[in-house]
Amino acid sequence: MSDRTERPVVIVSNRGPVSYRVEDGQLVGTRGAGGLVSGLAPLLDSGRASWIAAALSDADRAAVADRVSAPDGLAVRLLDLDPKDQALAYDLISNQTLWFIHHGLFDLTRSPSYTADWLEAWEAYRRVNQVFAQAVCESAPVDAAVLIQDYHLTLMAPTLASERPDLSTVHFHHTPFAGPDMLRVLPAAARDEMLTSLNAYDACGFHTQDWAENFEQDLRRWPHATSEVVVPAKAKVFASSLSTDAGDLRSTAGSERCVEHLRSLEEQIADSQLIVRIDRMELSKNIVRGFQAFDLLLQQRSDLHGQVVFLACCYPSRENVPEYARYKEEVLAEVERVNARWGTAIWQPILLETNDNYLRSVAALRRYDVLLVNPIRDGLNLVAKEGPLVNDRFGTLVLSTEAGAWAELQSAALGINPFDVEQTAEMMGLALDLDPSDRKTRATYLAGLVAERTPLDWLEDQLAAAG
């Protein structure tokens, strides 16, 4: 086996680091951003790492057909999947079943409800995983470490193990991982297939020890396991949290266009205190209860009327999932209700931004006094780490104890149970009232905690797990 520091690396994920669009009749590829891509940039640029992902758009598919090279000569291979399989695997299995199970979002009295359609979709999910596995078998360098990302790609292990025993395979879950009671909501055959495959990777990683322990419990209490099996027979299980790239983010925050957004925000809110949330418009993010808590705070504290603004940047997500569309309506209705109840001619308590704008979001992170991150459950939550890195005002983080980031940040954040509207209101009020020296101490410590890890640390943990 090669020295670990030299070993070739293959990253596998549904969404890749490159996407294409048509510009003046030409296919143009651009590099994406984000912690994963930033962390891998040096590896990709050095040619040590290659990346396999799905073609997600028509332009991506055209780029595959035309064998267009990735920008900057990156070793990125996009797979042209069967569109029907891709839709079933992505929408019905990944996002409407596995996502809901791992986040505990099903209203079990009514859903899921499996019929033959679901089983067909599971077969599509299996085929998509198989296409990814074959691509790795064909193109991975000898002895490579293969780092497979997330719940879209749980079933690749058996093929990799049998056809390419030279590879070391690591599966990393970016979501929470359901414990035994919730995992049993999957049809038994699908659950068995998924656990069998996950257990056949050389290692399985999670953002926190809690999700890792859930997975170990799933293996240990799996009907196929004997009661003596305490440690999984095969897969190494590890916890390693992803971090944001501080340099990248700070450079964005200092950019002229971000500063423009900041000025425009300051004109809008003047010297009000500012509560900020930045999330996809998503059930697990618990947006409605956040507004209910703000409503309760305004009810309890007339001294805050006209003095505080809640800026909620809630960006479109999975709009073809009916549950998401319904949730968006509930969010909009709650904003309307709170603004109608408390708003005046000169004060709009909640500003809701529903158009995705990264630079405006970073500007909001610079300006907040309180950052509210209150998910029902969350694999990690990068916003909780990004805010403290760029905030200009020693703002305070109010953080759900159910976000993976809580494990790292609990000593410097104010913790809330996401279902506890009373407590959320109380903590937001407390955060707004903190005296400047407390605020500064807490925010400085928090930024230090966040800076302790880089995306490269996370990558190194996966490579170490690959052995």
Place this chain on the structure above:
Amino acid sequence: MSDRTERPVVIVSNRGPVSYRVEDGQLVGTRGAGGLVSGLAPLLDSGRASWIAAALSDADRAAVADRVSAPDGLAVRLLDLDPKDQALAYDLISNQTLWFIHHGLFDLTRSPSYTADWLEAWEAYRRVNQVFAQAVCESAPVDAAVLIQDYHLTLMAPTLASERPDLSTVHFHHTPFAGPDMLRVLPAAARDEMLTSLNAYDACGFHTQDWAENFEQDLRRWPHATSEVVVPAKAKVFASSLSTDAGDLRSTAGSERCVEHLRSLEEQIADSQLIVRIDRMELSKNIVRGFQAFDLLLQQRSDLHGQVVFLACCYPSRENVPEYARYKEEVLAEVERVNARWGTAIWQPILLETNDNYLRSVAALRRYDVLLVNPIRDGLNLVAKEGPLVNDRFGTLVLSTEAGAWAELQSAALGINPFDVEQTAEMMGLALDLDPSDRKTRATYLAGLVAERTPLDWLEDQLAAAG
């Protein structure tokens, strides 16, 4: 310490073995039935055991005020709780929070949502537990084993441990027990208080190893616990399933009035095959998906049209809980839909009985060809054990793998994932088609499995855990 076989016993539960009603202006007490009461009958009659429970009705309260003795000279003490506390503790905490959490029934996107009202209700729950604890402290014989039943009474331990260290205390949970992710849906302070108290009983019992392991995981992964604590420091944790009293049940099944119900049922359905379910009208029982599966079966199998009847005895439960009322409407609508779709002038596919009638239920258990027990999650489920004991036709049990009874009966029942409507339809069809000798073998084996345990075995396990 006394010899275990002589040790005095105190049973504590919300609902006691005796209730009162007014008849001709007089308070009349009657003994209840059920596995718990049957199992304890010899102990109660011998005077070794006493029982503390809540007064649940005005007549019960009047009996407390008038110091009316319990029937048969039984040592039963009913507690006259503050009605407002009792309502808050029973409705809001026990049935609308703890029940939902242990069964995984919350639609977490929307509920629970804790505000100050909930905290007040928790205080009421705490006071109700305290009244029970004080009653035990005052009246338990020296060195008694105190057997505390169910999720209504989780907080008694600290008072008992400090005021009556001579007692041995056992808490038995009749529901499932939520694992860490779901238990964290409770406000942190309430969860900490509950786990602290449960851990301060001498032992905690559950119907199955799965629920016991969930509880152990809760203790182990509780933030207060250090990572080294693998085995709980204090409470012994044990699994022991309750059984039905076969003698009692068979005598009811053979009674003249039950036989009359059976004849009337046979007139109604003639020689149709019969699918039966008997449940409270309750979210966890998964009644709607049962009808959806029956609908699917009729869609797939025209040979069954006119040949099979689904008798669903779904009795009123917690009708003042809004979620239950809503669910009842959904059940009624689904029955109407299926009957409208398939019914003919001479065949009504689903017969729904919503008035509780124990003798008619037992008659239905004698007559079924298929017994459907498909809960989303269930601590045990006694119907799954009662059916095989009295069924006349070697009927087949189709059983949810999420019912506690599955752990004992899986080798003789047909298992289903309760969310899998396709599989439920398939298993009901398979059960209807089983050839007579298979049917007989399976049913005989099943009845034997059920008969392996008696309510007394369960009681003895608790006494053994008391030490």
